[in-house]
Amino acid sequence: AQSVSQHNHHVILSEAASLELGCNYSYGGTVNLFWYVQYPGQHLQLLLKYFSGDPLVKGIKGFEAEFIKSKFSFNLRKPSVQWSDTAEYFCAVIGASKIIFGSGTRLSIRP
């Protein structure tokens, strides 16, 4: 069965710290991978997506993610976070004709 795991439930960082949020999926076939962000009180917005090609994907607001097929991972990174990055981050996978979301990681940034 297709599944997505985000092991970090809540991450707290200081401004300018580097960020890495983990995402692992289980599905044996070809996958399409996404990261969505949900700012407080708002809807989900697409941060970045991976379909094929270069496994290092750049998204909006300085975020990037790397698809490592051998590890079934698609971790989200940002070299220097800002207070405005405080949000909930969701990894999502399209595998067998279904979009599955991870449980989300709450990111809190200390000013």
Next chain:
Amino acid sequence: DTAVSQTPKYLVTQMGNDKSIKCEQNLGHDTMYWYKQDSKKFLKIMFSYNNKELIINETVPNRFSPKSPDKAHLNLHINSLELGDSAVYFCASSQGGARTNSPLHFGNGTRLTVT
């Protein structure tokens, strides 16, 4: 212009009532979804419609009934509301459904509170 719009934004109602949430998208997408986000922010798909036909129907109570009058609209009707139905409900749309690479576009959500 809002791409995916849901109404109402907030809905407070008592147990046992019947309520509806409306969703409209102006992106020309052929697939629409309803997701439920619980208090722990966990997102779970409820329904998916492609060109007005139901293609995903996860295990949700029969009290939830989606209606798609055309491919730009997907409404959610809930009968006999229960306390556990309190959540934020997100409508979303995409082109080609989950078989394609099309990302989801989400509405702003409807916060349902059942008292």
